[in-house]
Amino acid sequence: MIEKITIYHTNDIHSHFETWPNIKHEVTRQRQIHEDNNETMFLFDIGDHIDRFHPFTEANLGKGNIQLLNECEFDAVTIGNNEGITLAHEDLLSLYDDAKFDVILANLFLENGKRPNWAKPYQIYETASGVKIGVIGITVNFTSFYKPLGWNVTDPFAELEHLIPLVRSQCDILIVLSHLGLSEDERMAQYFPQVDLILGAHTHHVLENGKIINDVLICCTGKYGMNLGKVELVFDIKQRELVKKCAKLIPADELPIAKAEENFAENLYEEGKKQLLNPIAFLPEKLEIDWFNDSPLNDLIASTLTEWCEADCSFLNAGVLLDDLQAGIVTDYDIHRICPHPLNPCTVELSGAELKELLVQTVDDKYTTLKFKGLGFRGEIFGKVIYDQIDITGEGSNIQIEIGGEALEMDRIYKVATIDMFTFGRFYPTLKRAKKQFFLPEFLRDLLKYSLAKRYPLQR
Known part of the structure; x- marks a missing residue:
């Protein structure tokens, strides 16, 4: 006698809700079919369902996303870095208060060593015929970000080393919900052949029919609800x-959608916008941005970054600001609209020689017209590099640099403010090695909001 078990999974939705009604309609339809055929079905999400670039998620700090998961009747989820490090400690602590599903996560702890009350390191599910399915959840351990937020995130492989033998002894089928990325999932498959199935996320890989390594099936749907x-x-x-395991992806935009939900994504956006209409400043005149030249709003965000971080100087890319601010009342929504990125301010400590090397790279920056998304950036193009308390004259071997009006000293250590995406090494490798301090849970837009409210208070 055999039992057929079907698992549906999503990952890295990132608050892109365009295909969510399609997914909801399909899993609801399939659940009924499986029930009618006396078959077992599970539904899992592998993290980064929330993304605060979206007004709906920003307005309710992810709790609306949890309601969407409830409505689809998910069995379990694990968290991604967007749940883990883009919310303040108390907001993550309460995120799953109304969840009607299990949150399975083995490697996140409070500072006192206890797990948050919503987190289960693993869960054992049992089918009608008695087949036991063990599920472990793990997330990427961005220690430098979790620690300032009051969390202790541990090495996921160390947790797996402990849990896999324990859970394997209690189940017939072992599944890992992994928000680690494909290369780590591949390594997991090599290290832990006891695992039957890895449902992956984080690196947004598209695995049409899964990938078998060491007889472990690895799956990932891409991103944004595309599959x-x-x-x-x-x-x-x-x-x-377990005698057979196979995987496939179902393109979500080809799935039928309930007619009543054709404007689902637009309605969520408007709902979030309405909740963000709180006024925070009054501008006597328009503040303009420019992705390729200096502008008033560019200058404001750069100087605010220096001030907030108590740094000697600052730099960032002009592309972080997406639009002008019009004269009149400025609301939370206006700030969110022009600066939607979940980017944190940070400081790096650089010697004068290192800072010069970095600034020389930024003068004729090859990234100015680069179109990209990722590393927290949710804009259109990189834009020119903008500075505060940094003056650069000359070129080539004759380049002259002043910091705060004084000539750059090669041996002096400078505290330089910037945004966290530059510390990952993709753009400026020097920063990956530098001593860093991240400012959390503030986003860049929180600094902009602070500065506007201070300089342009609401009229009484």
Whole structure:
């Protein structure tokens, strides 16, 4: 006798809700079909469902996303870095208060060593015929970001080393919900052949039919709800053996949608916008941005970054500001609209020689017209590098640099304010090695809001 078990999964939705009604309609339809056929079905999300670039998520700090997961009747989720490090400690602590699903996460702890009350390191599910399915959840351990927020995130592989033998002894099928990325999932498959299935996330890989390594099936749906993942497992009950496992992706935009939900994404956006209409400043005149030249709003965000971080100087890319601010009342929504990125301010400590090397790279920056998204950036193009308390004259071997009006000293250590995405090394490798301090949970837009409210208070 065999039992067929079907698993549907999503990952890295990032608050892109365009195909969410399609996914909801399909999993609801499939659930009824499986029930009618006396078959077992599970539905899992592998993290980064929330993304505060979206007004709906920003307005309710992710709790609306949890309601969407509830409505789809997910069985369990794990968290991604967007849940973990873009919310203040108390907001993450209460994020899942109304969740009607299990939150499975093995490697996140409070500072006192206890897990948050919503987190289960693993869960054992049992089908009608008695097949036991063990599920472990793990997330990427961005220690430098979790620690300032009051969390202790541990090495996921150390947790797996401990949990896999424990859970494997209690179940027939072992699944890991992994928000680690494909390369780490591949390493997991090599290290832990006891695992039957890894449902992956984080690096947004598209695995059309999954990937088998060491007889472990690895799956990932891409990002933004572009696909719904489907895994079929066939278990021989008599032999207590998993005899078949296969995976496929279902393109979400090809799925039918309930007519009443055709404007679903637009309605969520408007709902979030309405909740963000709180006034925070009054501008006597328009503040303009420019992605390729200096402008008043560019100058304001750069000087605010220096002030907030108590730094010697600052730099960032002009592309972080997406639009002008019009004269009159400025609301939370206006700030969110022009600066939607979940980017944190930070400081790096550089010697004068290192700072000169960095600034020379930025003068004729090859990234100015680069179109990209990722590392927290949710804009259109990189834009020119803008500075505060940094003056650069000359070129080539004759370049002259002043910091705060004084000539750059090669041996002096400078505290330089910037944004966290530059510290990952993709753009400026020098910063990856530098001593850093991250300012959390503030986003860059929080600094802009602070500065506007201070300089342009609301009229009484």
